[in-house]
Amino acid sequence: MQLKGEHLAAHLERELKPVYLVYGEEPLLVIEAADAIRASARRRGFDEREVLTAITGFNWNDLHHAAGNMSLFGGRTLIDLRIPSGKPGRDGSAALQAYCARPSPDSLLLVTMTAADWREEKAAWMTALAAVGVVVKLIPPGLGELPAWIAGRLARQQQRADAAGLRFIAERVEGNLLAAHQEILKLGVLYPSGALNPEEIRDAVLNVARYDLDGLRDAMLAGDVARLTRTLDGLQQEGEAPPLVLWAMTEEVRALAQISAGLERRQPLDALLKEARVWGARQAPIRRALQRVNGRRAQAALAQAARIDRMIKGLAGGDVWNEFLRLGVNIAVV
Structure with missing residues (x-):
């Protein structure tokens, strides 16, 4: 199952699949989506968590062992598998397909990575994950969409800004959602809920654009x-x-x-x-x-x-x- 990032919260309210893959170019979006899945898993009784990081030399048998380890207290385990390169390789592909063929009823597999090229998106291992679980590709907002994204984040902390103020923030954090997130949180600390005036925004927001x-x-x-x-x-x-x-x-x-x-x-x-x-x-x-x-x-x-x-x-x-x-x-x- 393929799922857009904006639909993840509603999906987690309804159900929890045995396997999730979350990936995208913006670390902030990946972190937030993974956090939402972990929180949903905890609410459904996945009280234990095992973190695996698939870097060079990683033993993919560890995935099998993590799924087979039973808790002494009868709890269920969230297997938090991170693939920094976005490419599990031949052994990883085989291990992930084998896991998806027989997912453990006492484990939830969460795979996160910050990038994947088009070849990996068509690979057999990703197809296997999508067949038994959910694949979430997180696409960052473009420059034209960034003001609306910022407005949504401000609304979460009961604040709002006019179009000029939103454009001002967007220009200063261009290409850096993590910096935008930090600046929005700063506005929430500095000012009360309600409308933010242009002077308040200019005084608080730094020029943190990531030019690349x-x-x-x-x-x-x-x-x-x-x-x-x-x-x-x-x-x-x-x-x-x-x-x-x-x-x-x-x-x-x-x-x-x-x-x-x-x-x-x-x-x-x-x-x-x-x-x-x-x-x-x-x-x-x-x-x-x-x-x-x-x-x-x-x-x-x-x-x-x-x-x-x-x-x-x-x-x-x-x-x-x-x-x-x-x-x-x-x-x-x-």
Whole structure:
């Protein structure tokens, strides 16, 4: 059974399955979902808990032993299995499938991990977990959804903010839900329930945005020049290495150039995306960018990236960060 994160609480009120898999890119969401499952398990008599962490060298027989260990007091056990890499490997896959074939009636298996690529999502072990239990993929809110997410969190502590205040918080915590969570809790400590005015929010909320290369790519492909500029400024202030910035931007430009050339030859878009190794969630922003970036513009951007590379190597003069902005704007703007 596949379940969206927002439906987990209602599901746990109704029932408790023998196996749960919780995963996603944002640790905060994974932690909160796992905590909800643990709390529900405790209410239903799973009084004991065994934590297993599947790192390099982990013995997957421990999963079998944990399920077979009977409590001296007749209690039931929650097996808290963590897979930090998101890939159990061959032995882990076999062990998980074997467990799901005969789940223990006295154990509840909770598997958590912070990431899984599309190959793992189609793997036999994940299919086995979904068949006997629940798989919860937690998708973090996008930039446009973040104000509503913040508003929901404020409502939990009987506080609210207007649209401008919500946008202000969202911009300061961009890409960092854990920081957003901490700032929201801080507002709950500093101010009483009710409406928060803009001055209170500005005084309390720190600029804790996590500027990263994925955010830079997203902004460039989305055509969001304000976010692109803000992210480049943040990366520069945080001391990000220019070669890494150039690599991140050029990877997207190269994909756009390759796909645009194929479209001009009337090749099907789906095949071109596959050939350019554009998978999963990355396809949607690339498709949108292709609506404004033709082959000529993409090739010009590649030439511009080559000039920036010479600047980084000291073979040409100029301000590298200004050129990054120019390169990004050339892709972002219609």
